[in-house]
Amino acid sequence: MGQRLKDRVAIVTGAGSVGEGWGNGKAAAALYAREGAQVMCVDRDLAAAQETVSLIEAEGGAAFAHQTDVGKPSELKSMVEACIARHGRIDILHNNVGIEDVSPLEDLTEANWDRVHDINLKSVVFACKFVMPHMRAQKRGAIVNISSVASIRWGGVPYYSYYSSKAALNQLTRVIARKYARDGVRANVILPGLIDTPHVRTQIPGDAQQQAAVIADRNRRCPMGFMGSPWDIANAALFLVSDEARYITGAELVVDGGVTL
Numbered sequence: 358m359g360q361r362l363k364d365r366v367a368i369v370t371g372a373g374s375v376g377e378g379w380g381n382g383k384a385a386a387a388l389y390a391r392e393g394a395q396v397m398c399v400d401r402d403l404a405a406a407q408e409t410v411s412l413i414e415a416e417g418g419a420a421f422a423h424q425t426d427v428g429k430p431s432e433l434k435s436m437v438e439a440c441i442a443r444h445g446r447i448d449i450l451h452n453n454v455g456i457e458d459v460s461p462l463e464d465l466t467e468a469n470w471d472r473v474h475d476i477n478l479k480s481v482v483f484a485c486k487f488v489m490p491h492m493r494a495q496k497r498g499a500i501v502n503i504s505s506v507a508s509i510r511w512g513g514v515p516y517y518s519y520y521s522s523k524a525a526l527n528q529l530t531r532v533i534a535r536k537y538a539r540d541g542v543r544a545n546v547i548l549p550g551l552i553d554t555p556h557v558r559t560q561i562p563g564d565a566q567q568q569a570a571v572i573a574d575r576n577r578r579c580p581m582g583f584m585g586s587p588w589d590i591a592n593a594a595l596f597l598v599s600d601e602a603r604y605i606t607g608a609e610l611v612v613d614g615g616v617t618l
């Protein structure tokens with residue numbers, strides 16, 4: 358176990374994964390715990406959050422699971438209250454949950470547009486709202502938001518609400534960083550490129566051969582020749598929430614193996 362986050366309390370949303378293996382939030386939760394943080398693993402799927410907690414505890418780390426649908430501000434409020442009741446502080450807020458809706462413009466519905474913005478954007482602003490009084494009182498806090506390179510580039514897929522919500526998330530992060538800089542609260546945003554997560558694999562239709570072709574195509578599209586792993590995103594997040602990044606706030610960190618070059 359490392360010491361970079363010793364005595365820190367971290368909330369990670371979307372800390373489970375939708376299939377076997379490691380997603381971005383799950384890897385971040387595990388890495389924070391490996392560096393000494395006590396991690397609140399938040400997910401709307403309690404069993405998925407509990408699995409992450411079991412993995413962390415098996416490595417000797419400290420974590421607990423909490424069920425929250427981040428699309429509901431009232432549940433985010435309860436999430437923060439539960440963390441404070443248990444630990445009395447919150448040092449790290451890692452907003453990882455993000456969803457997409459792949460609808461051509463012609464088929465876009467108001468409900469789908471609102472749902473994606475509720476989950477990808479409204480969730481983050483309300484999570485920040487509820488943790489901020491605690492971080493300000495502590496005079497210390499680090500927020501990491503998980504955006505996407507889709508916030509700054511066309512990604513080949515017409516998911517309008519995803520592009521829009523992730524772009525807004527970048528600017529939201531900058532505004533929070535600027536507003537709370539004097540309070541010792543830092544906020545940064547990570548823009549992952551093509552990452553090999555269970556979510557991505559469950560989205561690929563077809564048989565094993567067709568799926569292998571899609572994976573090979575995703576690897577080919579990366580200048581480095583391979584998709585990133587959730588640990589690449591987790592390592593970037595670990596840096597940003599650690600004291601090594603104490604003078605970094607309002608930054609957009611692209612972690613994409615060169616996709617946006």
Ligand SMILES: NC(=O)c1ccc[n+]([C@@H]2O[C@H](COP(=O)([O-])OP(=O)(O)OC[C@H]3O[C@@H](n4cnc5c(N)ncnc54)[C@H](O)[C@@H]3O)[C@@H](O)[C@H]2O)c1
Nearest residue numbers: 371373374380381401426427453454455505549552554556
């Ligand atoms: N995988 C990629 O290639 C890629 C690329 C760019 C950005 N991202 C971003 O990374 C983040 C995580 O992606 P992933 O593929 O690891 O995640 P994922 O889709 O596997 O989800 C992780 C967890 O989030 C939970 N979740 C979903 N909706 C929730 C809600 N409303 N409330 C609480 N929990 C909820 C799921 O139950 C799951 O356990 C997202 O923000 C995504 O936009 C991923």
